[in-house]
Amino acid sequence: MIHADAIPFTPVKESRLSQVDMQHLEFGKYISDHMYYAHYDHGKWSDIAIRPFADLSLSPSILGLHYGQTVFEGMKAFRRPDGQITIFRMDKHYQRFLASLDRMCMPPVPEDLFYDGMSRLISIDAAWVPEADGSSLYIRPFMFASEARFGVKVAEEYLFIIFTGPVGPYYAKPLRVKVELDYVRAAKGGTGYAKCGGNYGGSYYPTQKAKEEGFDQVIWTDGRAHEFIEESGTMNLMFVIDGKVVTPPTSDSILDGVTRDSILTIAADLGYDAEVRPLSIEELENALKAGRLQEAFGAGTAAVVAPIAVINVHGHDYELPAWDDNAFMMKAKQKLTRMRMGFEPDVHDWNTIISPM
Ligand SMILES: Cc1ncc(COP(=O)(O)O)c(C=O)c1O
Structure with a gap:
């Protein structure tokens, strides 16, 4: 059982928020300061933490890169005029994430790991949730096979990560x-x-x-x-x-x-x-x-x-x-x-x- 307050947290040395023009957000361009990270190995979750968003060090042989055990979600958080932050339909996204993982022979992410990690990450990076009309914080939970070896097989090791980024209103032309x-x-x-x-x-x-x-x-x-x-x-x-x-x-x-x-x-x-x-x-x-x-x-x-x-x-x-x-x-x-x-x-x-x- 993980409690949001108990998740180890390493803050960034210097926030990148001042480099972002919140009035002109391009979809997919900006990533918030922190990410949520959890490692799965043979049935056990470990290294659960919120830490600065940064590159990962991975072997070129990880199974996810070669045989496609990768699953993701796309969801949004909003800032209300009264300053409150809300996440939209967490349950339905979580259930779909589980269904995707199951289809790809990947282990389920426990409910508390998903909900508490996401809630805490967003409360930490609350300043990244934009205010402008129509804008929001895009949330990207994803998981992939991180086991390093070759040969086609279901992996025994995975990384589950959540990062977020502010996005502007989507003025798609018809x-x-x-x-x-x-x-x-x-x-x-x-x-x-x-x-x-x-x-x-x-x-x-x-x-x-x-x-x-x-x-x-x-x-x-x-x-x-x-x-x-x-x-x-x-x-x-x-x-x-x-x-x-x-x-x-x-x-x-x-x-x-x-x-x-x-x-x-x-x-x-x-x-x-x-x-x-x-x-x-x-x-x-x-x-x-x-x-x-x-x-x-x-x-x-x-x-x-x-x-x-x-x-x-x-x-x-x-x-x-x-x-x-x-x-x-x-x-x-x-x-x-x-x-x-x-x-x-x-x-x-x-x-x-x-x-x-
Ligand atoms: C293939 C596909 N269909 C439909 C959707 C729309 O789903 P949602 O409304 O959950 O974003 C998406 C986006 O996630 C998608 O990638």
């Missing part, structure tokens, strides 16, 4: 996306539902090809017959068809997105009908042709909501109608922001409040 009919991101029975490194590495090639054709992202379709819509890049996909919110069910080839789940809950709060059901490319194309598809957007931690302006199906670009603040995606995004920032009651118990050190 996306041009292409329904992918040749390449596959994940197959039935594969690792698509796990947040493991290989899923991302494997998706770069088709995504690069789509970028060369002028698209921002691909819409992945099922690996068996390219018949049904799955997800996109680092986002789940949601649509509004005939006034109803439609999104594919999660499966072993789709990541169970926390934003998707939150937006489905908010759709019910806002009185929208939501249908979680398979959506075929044929239905999508027919709805686009008939002007029945009112909205399409990606849902994910980084962008929250990323509106889609153009969908290419079978080589044809379909333009989506213009939207305003009354669009479902904009209302859902606003409500989610208000719930996180404490402007609306936390009726779904999504926010964990952190006390600064």
Whole structure:
């Protein structure tokens, strides 16, 4: 049992915070002063500590680098106008982390190690949680096989680390996306539902090809017959068809997105009908042709909501109608922001409040 206050803590000699322009944060550029670190070896956790963020010294032979036992999460903490700091949906991220670890034959990270380590790290680096509207502290928990040897095998040693970094509002321009009919991101029975490194590495090639054709992202379709819509890049996909919110069910080839789940809950709060059901490319194309598809957007931690302006199906670009603040995606995004920032009651118990050190 680890208690947050008992985690050994070595502070940085000099904070790097003064080097950061908190008003102009670029996603992924800045990393906060400290990291949480834990070592696993043959069933035992040790070296648990919060220490200055720094390079690691590792053997080039560690198994994670070669055979891909790497798993991560992406979550966010927010600073409310009253100064309080909250972490969004810790439980759901933790459960997904466990599911990913299990799929990759990696040991579970105990609950207290995850929760207490993250809470303490963020309370220590509380000054790194930005205040500006729309900005947040991105939290990256991850684990990888650190056993040094070669030969394909399940590792016996791992490192679990959490670091964080301030990120600004994500002003993504409306996306041009292409329904992918040749390449596959994940197959039935594969690792698509796990947040493991290989899923991302494997998706770069088709995504690069789509970028060369002028698209921002691909819409992945099922690996068996390219018949049904799955997800996109680092986002789940949601649509509004005939006034109803439609999104594919999660499966072993789709990541169970926390934003998707939150937006489905908010759709019910806002009185929208939501249908979680398979959506075929044929239905999508027919709805686009008939002007029945009112909205399409990606849902994910980084962008929250990323509106889609153009969908290419079978080589044809379909333009989506213009939207305003009354669009479902904009209302859902606003409500989610208000719930996180404490402007609306936390009726779904999504926010964990952190006390600064
Ligand atoms: C492949 C993939 N799908 C969907 C998502 C959206 O999930 P979440 O809303 O939990 O960030 C992500 C981002 O984490 C992702 O990497």
